[in-house]
Amino acid sequence: MSKLSKGDFVVVDPGKHEVKGMVFSKTGTVKGVFSFPSKSKRVPSFNNHESSSPKQFKLVTNNKFYLVGEGLQAEYNAEVTKTNEHHKLCVYTSVAALVDNDEEVVNLVIGSPTNDFVASENIERYKELIMGKHDGEISLELNRNKKSFSIKNLEVYPEGMAVLPRTLKQHTSQIHVVDIGGQNVNYRKYDEKGNTLEYFSLDYAGMNRLEQHLKSELRFVLTSQDFDINSIDWDTAISERRIPKLDEVLEDGSTLSGFEDSEDFLQESIKTFIQEHIIDALVRKSVYLNQRGHAILFTGGGSLRLESYLKEVLASNAENFEISQTAKWDNCISYAIRYLTQLEKDKAVVTKAVVKIIKAVKEVDFEENYNIIENEEEEISIR
Ligand SMILES: Nc1ncnc2c1ncn2[C@@H]1O[C@H](COP(=O)(O)OP(=O)(O)OP(=O)(O)O)[C@@H](O)[C@H]1O
Ligand SMILES: [Mg+2]
Structure with missing residues (x-):
């Protein structure tokens, strides 16, 4: 069951310690949050890799097998940049966990270290990496389910x-x-x-x-x-x-x-x-x-x-x-506010959406109430 509806956008803050993500509707409804440890490891196969953690993922992309998330014997990625395979795997895992196998269209906003914004070609390289070789058409396998999605809009904002x-x-x-x-x-x-x-x-x-x-x-x-x-x-x-x-x-x-x-x-x-x-x-x-x-x-x-x-x-x-x-969650929330401001030219509509986000942030414990990966079987019903 897809967790996205038309017009929704996905925000991923691909941290070096923890990947954080949120799903928003274009009217500012927080539809869900998720996070998982920022670890990935290539393995020859998934045999002998059973895990009950909802934060550990089995990802197959380009015919290569990866474990992503919790419980891995792997070091944190220590490169300064995020333009690398590890962060790409984390972003793909995030989106794949939200979609079906229906070539869903995804509006995606991701973060990058501020130093990368000093030169615009860094951001272009990062975008090219995430868009992949087929112009944003991504097919992979997550937890043994086929998934496919199409990245329609990709925005990169500074941390x-x-x-x-x-x-x-x-x-x-x-x-x-x-x-x-x-x-x-x-x-x-x-x-x-x-x-x-x-x-x-x-x-x-x-x-x-x-x-x-x-x-x-x-x-x-x-x-x-x-x-x-x-x-x-x-x-x-x-x-x-x-x-x-x-x-x-x-x-x-x-x-x-x-x-x-x-x-x-x-x-x-x-x-x-x-x-x-x-x-x-x-x-x-x-x-x-x-x-x-x-x-x-x-x-x-x-x-x-x-x-x-x-x-x-x-x-x-x-x-x-x-x-x-x-x-x-500050990066994700900030990205959502900036994205809405960019998307919607009517200031009153933006203000209403931003107020809605702020209200949700103030009133509700995000991790307790909006977690969409822990409640894998449930449909999102938060308004
Ligand atoms: N609620 C919390 N209380 C205390 N510490 C926390 C909490 N949430 C996260 N941390 C700590 O924050 C640190 C990681 O911070 P953060 O998630 O902002 O890093 P990151 O975004 O993954 O990294 P980077 O921005 O360098 O890519 C870890 O040491 C983690 O233990
Ligand atoms: Mg960070």
Whole structure:
């Protein structure tokens, strides 16, 4: 059963950590959301690859077999660009999960790192990659079902726009939007009217990079050879600000050179990473986040994960500093608003659609209520 109706558009934010997607009607109804880990792996066949996770997909394209999503033994894609096979597989998986085998026409909006917008040929190459060799006609197999669709419109928008939170809070000053993702940090500066003044990305400052940094630091300072650093769940450790298993090893006599315990290690290492790789890296590009008077909006999933550390690093900016609570979905929401604005010339119609989106975002827990991949068998009935 197709999850799309005529006029709907699909937005995919193909993150390096997590692929996020949303389906909208052209009147601004949020018809569904989905997300899955940004991992893909080519396999010789699907034999011995059974998984009950609705977020793991079996994809066959060009006669090659891939697993995409959850539960894969694969590294995150560490290239700076998204113009590569991995992101193409993620985008195709997203669309295929929404359509039937009916050559459905799909209006598609996807994101790309801000640095790629410096030269228009980067975006053209990305578009060509996604459109494939047959002008947007795509046939593949997903979870052993044949799927086909035709990409009619393809728009590529920059990461880190975060339009929605800016419309929720009336900012009267210049605003710095900082999108902390898996691989990169996207920066955008807007004036009071919402015009973009400046944009770029810091290509090695995201959460996957922080995790690598913490691992190598820990290898360097921990005296125990027996502790398995690869077994640490870094997301939980960063949020909880401690690594209980590591503290047990320290109680048994091992030491962390220069640090008291796991809490001290995490606090110091993460704050230093934020300072050096984000705050100071921005300063090198003449952006002074801790200048008073400007509004700062943190978005991207990494901002939620790093919330307590950001508050400490930017303690003197407490009053002009905000973390978007819809951080994970901000790119998708912003793309939808921009797409509607581009599509529909009647301002009143656009405003009505945007208000509808904002209302949905404010009132409903997206992941609980709009998830269209977890509820695979159900038809979407949300208005
Ligand atoms: N609700 C949440 N609470 C805490 N952390 C979260 C939440 N949602 C996502 N994250 C964290 O956000 C990070 C990934 O951020 P995000 O999904 O914005 O990256 P991405 O868009 O995939 O990467 P990129 O933008 O570099 O391509 C991960 O560390 C993840 O654990
Ligand atoms: Mg992102």
